[in-house]
Every structure is written in C-alpha cells, then in structure tokens.
Amino acid sequence: MALSTQPYKGARDFYPEDKRLQKYIFGKLRSVVEQFGYEEYDAPIIEPLELYLTKTSEEIVNEQTYAFEDRGGRQVVIRPEMTPTVSRMVAARRQELAYPLRWYSIPNLWRYERPQHGRLREHWQLNVDIFGVEDIVAEQEIIMLADAIFKSFGAKPDMYTIKLNSRKFINYVLGDYLSLKPEQAAKMCRLIDHMHRLDRADFTSQADAICVGSKAGTVEKMLSVLDAGSFDSLPPALRDHPGLAELQKTMSLLHEAGVTNVVFDVTLMRGFDYYTDLVFELFDTHPDNNRAIMGGGRYDGLVALFGVEPLPTVGFGLGDVTLTDFLKIHELLPKLPAETDLYVAVVGDVLQLAQKAIAELRSKRLNLSVDLTGRKLDKQLSMADKKGLRYVLIIGQQEISTGQFTLKDLQTGKEAKLTLDQIAEEITKSRHSEL
C-alpha cells in the first residue's frame, strides 16, 4: 500500500509559498525585537519532563505534552512552551550574564490538543524576556515592544487592545477578600481563565461548586469584581490595593509612550502557574477573530527553581498561527515576490557553454534557476510562468557568441537583448521597485 502524503495531524507542511510568508513574518519580528536590544538564543526541542512539573499548568503537563521515555530510560518531552527552557539557560549562567538581560527566541512548540481554528498541535512562538529589572519599566518596555511589532506590520491601534491585570490583586481578591482556600483559589483562577468560553449560567454553577463550604454570597461577591469594567467600578474596599496602583502606573507610562489602546481587564488570568504580578494579553478587536494573539507577564520565581539567586523577569509569547490569522483578517499581508530572479531557458545543446554566463550572474548576487531538460523553448517559458517567475533569460549559441542575451519579461511580454551587466542592473532595479 502506498504511504500517506499527509503531514502529522494538527501540524503543518510549509510549501515554499508558506515558508516565504513565515520568513517575512519572522524577519519583521527579529528586526523589531533587535531594535529593542534583544539577542536571539535557542535550545533543544527535547527537554527533561521534570522541567515542567512544578510551574507549567497541570492541564498542559498531564494532558497535552508529547511526553515519552527515550532509549536510555529518561522521561522527556517535546517542549510545550519556552519559558522553563529560557529560565534553565539563564540559571546556568546566572553569575556571568550582564543584566538587564534581553533575550528572544522563535522556538517550535508542541501540545497534544484537538486541532481547531487558530490552534494547532505545533506552532512557532516568538518568546521575548527581560531579566533583572524589578521596576514596572520592564513591563512598559515589553508591552511597547509588542506594540511596536504590531505597528511594524502596519496594524492600527483600533485593530487590537492590550489587556492588563494583576495577579497580586487577583490573589488578594480570591484569598483575602473572598476567603477562598489556596486550592479553591487555584481552581477559580483556571475557571476565570476559561470564563469567556462559558455562558453565565455554566460559569456560575462551576464557581458555586468550587465555593462549596465558603460563606453564602461568595460567588456574587466575586462576580461584582469580575464584572467591573474599570478601576472605578470595583468595590470600594478593593480600590486601594497596591497591585492596582502598579497596574495604573504601567498604563500611564504606556500612554505617555504612545501606546494608548491599553485597558484593565480583571478577568485576564493567563494559563501558566508561574506568573507573580502583572499579566497582559493583546486581543484582536476584529469581530470574526476576537481572541488573544500575544500574552505574557512577570514571573519572578522561575530562575530560582534551579538553585540560584532569584531574578525578576517579564516576558511574552506570540504564536505564528494566531499572528498570521490576525494579519490575514486585517489584510496586512503583502504579496511576496519569489526569491528566484531569473529562469534560464537554454536553447540547443549549449548548457555547458552557458555555465560561465550563469556563474557570472550569480556572482552579481542574482538568483537563477536553470532549465536542465533541453526541451523546447515554449515549454521552458511556460514552466517559468508556472513557477510564478517574471523574468526569463534565454541562452542559445548566438547569445553565447555575441555576449548579448535575451531577457524576456513574462508580465509585459517584452524582450530585450542585453549584456550580463545590463541584465544584473535591470533585475536589481525591478527587485527594489517590488519592495
């Protein structure tokens, strides 16, 4: 029986047109994060399972990891997220590294989930982290950077909203204000994280179940917090919490720096257990794609799990699947030209004689794809067209003898006899006009 040509379920093949788009997107990401002084790192896609046991969410570790035993009996996983890895790497050089440390990576991450719109089993995710800054200027920079990424793709502020919340504040609400026990509070966090996917009745009944044994009215009291659309509509007893003051200060710093589409969202949780303070998400405002595109926060406790001095850290992740959906729905993706500049049609048995001219054009930084088949010219021309290439260089005996080569523009149908220098000039010019 023939083998299947399908990729593994929930994962993507990147044909050249897909890869071109990915390279365009990754190129923009790299360019903006490097403008902010971040340096790229990377690490193996396989990590020991223990790396995820303490601080990644239980749901991810127990139900969604690609975990297995290697041939040497080690429990390993294909990484589901990058934060434990970057914490491990920083901890390994805790003393030698220079702070503030700014690092980024674009790793491939895997989770065993039911594939759905905007969510596959693998994605590439830009991870950006700043280590060694306790002050909220770290949050300010990280959010400004996320904002700059979206602007670099041409996004306008009304296309997205940046939502902020404070884990410290939420912990206070659940623990002190509502008197939930730690296990109840942890469950409630996860429930609130899924709040927008549940209808009100479902949410309330699940919240009631968590609150069994608590004072009557606890869920109503919680809802009066979760329903608050602004600082001013929070219950007065909560308004002076220092977590909120930090959050408000962060918002005003962002405003001053020109990031104005920032809002407070008390229901924002983020799925990971390691966040300790401010958390944030960038939300698509398009009605057909109302979802989080980027998310992150402060996690000051992770590096210390490796037995070194703690390190304040703020970071975010931005996945390629959700980002591409955002760019598509807002029509921000350009038509990308092929990397190949010229298709070379060889007329007659002159391929070896043509090698010199071909090599010369390549040395002038032109990308040439040579038809090696010896078939008829019209077939060669139609193949260039099928490949989506605009220019064909026609080389026959006469061209080689005279040094005048035929350049055909398939878009306009025009042909010209040119020297190699002229061809290089022409193509370089047309390349720039396409940018």
Place this chain on the structure above:
Amino acid sequence: MALSTQPYKGARDFYPEDKRLQKYIFGKLRSVVEQFGYEEYDAPIIEPLELYLTKTSEEIVNEQTYAFEDRGGRQVVIRPEMTPTVSRMVAARRQELAYPLRWYSIPNLWRYERPQHGRLREHWQLNVDIFGVEDIVAEQEIIMLADAIFKSFGAKPDMYTIKLNSRKFINYVLGDYLSLKPEQAAKMCRLIDHMHRLDRADFTSQADAICVGSKAGTVEKMLSVLDAGSFDSLPPALRDHPGLAELQKTMSLLHEAGVTNVVFDVTLMRGFDYYTDLVFELFDTHPDNNRAIMGGGRYDGLVALFGVEPLPTVGFGLGDVTLTDFLKIHELLPKLPAETDLYVAVVGDVLQLAQKAIAELRSKRLNLSVDLTGRKLDKQLSMADKKGLRYVLIIGQQEISTGQFTLKDLQTGKEAKLTLDQIAEEITKSRHSEL
C-alpha cells in the same frame, strides 16, 4: 531539590553568541542555494513512523529513532532525516509542481546515538534536492552548488575533496561480479560503509563471515576492487561498466565548470538504502578532521512510494555540526559583531523623558539596549562592556534639553556630543566598516 540547568544529553543550548554563529552560517547557506534557484520549505518535526520503515537504513530506524506513541495511539518519530519528508511533500503535489523543482530546507534532525566529536543527538542539516532531471547535469549542479557553499565561506579547494561513486556499479560488482546473494550484498554494503573505521583484519574477517557459502577467493576478489585508487587500477573486466562511464562524465563536467577536487572512491557507500545511482561525499582533508562533511546522491525511487508517478531526484545533506567543525579547524569563522548597536546609559530620573530620543534612533534602524536600573553611570558603562558592546549613548537631563547626546566609544575611550542624526550616521558607518 533544584532542577538541573543542563540541556538534554547530546543536544545543544544556543546562547546568543552560539546563535549568532548559527545565523551567520545559515545566512550564507540560504544565500548560495537561492542563487541556484532553490526555494525553502519546511515540515513538522514529528512524522509517522511508517515513513521510515521501507527506505531509511535499518540501523537508523531500529536503533536510533526517537520513536513513541502519541496520546491518540499513533506511532510517530522525531524525524531522523529529511529525505522521506520532502519526498512525501512532493508526492502530495506531484501534478501541480513545476519541474525541474528545486527545494531546500534546514531542518533539525534527531538520532539516538552515543554523542561523540562531530556527532550529537540532534543537528540542523541543510537539505538540497532537485526533482525531475534524469540526466547527470542534475548531479553536476548539485555538486557545483555544494562546492559554491564551501567557497562562499572562504574554503580553498585543497581543504576538501569531493568523492564520487556509483551504486549501480557497486551493485554490479557485488551481485554479478562476486555473485553475492541480495542479503549478502546488502550486508556487504553496510560493512564497506564502515570500512574506514575498521582495521584490515577486522574488515576481512567480517567480510569472510558475510561470504560464507560463496566461492573461495570472493573476499580477495572484492578487495582487488575496493583497493583500486583509480578507474585504471580496477580489474579490466569491470572497467567498461556503464555506471563508471556516467561517473567519469560527471567528473569531467565538474572539471569543466571549475570544480577540480573531485575523485573516484569505490568504497564510498552512503548509509541510506534509497540511493539508486551516483553517490558523493565532501571530505575534509585536514589531518585532524578527516571525515565526511556533506553527502548525497541520486534516489529515483522514493517519491513513487506514495503511489504517484516516479520522479528522478538528486540531493544532499550538510549538517551544521560537521560544517562548523570544518570552518573552525580551517579558521574560516569571522568574529561576528553583536546585533545591538548602542547601549543606552540613563543618568538621573529621566528614563521617560528619554523615550522619545530612543524611539527616534530605533526608527532610524538602530538597535538600542536601554539600562533600566537607574544605577550609577560607571556601573552602566561596565555593563555595556560586559555585554561586548562598543558604543554607549549617555542620556541625562542636559542631553535631553540641548538635543546633543554623548556618544562614548568604549574601544577608543573617545566621547563626542552629537545630534541623533549624527549618531545614526556614525553608527551606520561603523557597522559597515565591520563587515
């Protein structure tokens, strides 16, 4: 107990200085293969196990794959090589694609092996393939391309040798000339593939064991072939084999095209079962690194395993670990500058006032890393130095008021008061002089 900071055994962390080197190398690879008209593709790192069962070598599948069952009961592997994947992807669009089809990829590949010099459990491997050309001009192009890659790094022809052999010829030698049965011939291929790692006595005794039941003198007869250093020293009965004629023709095409360090090596096998015709390897001639750096060949049968029309194919793989070893030992690696152009030292409580100048320099395509700590200037300067950065921009109240900023060159110790435009000009100039 604290978590370990070590990466998974046999795999690499890429700290920013390592990643910078990798990006330099991959950039060169991409640039040269694209000059030859190849387009980049990619695919998931997880593939179904069945993809490797028929044609990858038995040793790899049974002893070296990272194979496991996913949570849905599918048998999968982390890909050990890319050739089955690219064959699958081409087969899926066999009719739509335009031939000759030129594709490349730089996938991360995994094999469970004992880590040793030049061989880890994972590596990144440039894979270059041309589909749809039956003639040896495909081999010529592929080998010229490999050669161009090495030259682009500054390698000289005496630093490496390109070895060629013909599977068709070897199959004829083992089957017709030595009368080995197919199983014996397959085993002998694998033994010859390891020949250079065995001493003569070991090799002969293992060859004897494979030849049990064959005519007396079979191993001696085989050795008289394997010991031939050139076409002329082969036993006369073999010299007219058509596989050798193709090989000689390929060598002469390469010579004409300026690739002169090509030799015939009758012991060259390549580890994979899918090669059908010419095979080749690029060998490091350095006495301390005498090993294959790149290898490939023609495999005309693989695409048809997916139930579509067969497609002639020639390709090669070039791993980043062996390539980096080659570049290091021949001292071909340049000192690479940091991506960050400027460290910004902020003097006094003026960070928010400085944001405008920082944003302006970023908009001029400069990469700036800002010290967010508010510590003393000398500490900020020493941090820039620790990060290996040459230029520091000093911003205090006075600089912001006057629009004249202090640019300090840590290499020369010189300082100058400049406008933002002048700073951008200065830095851009120094960047170019470093290239």
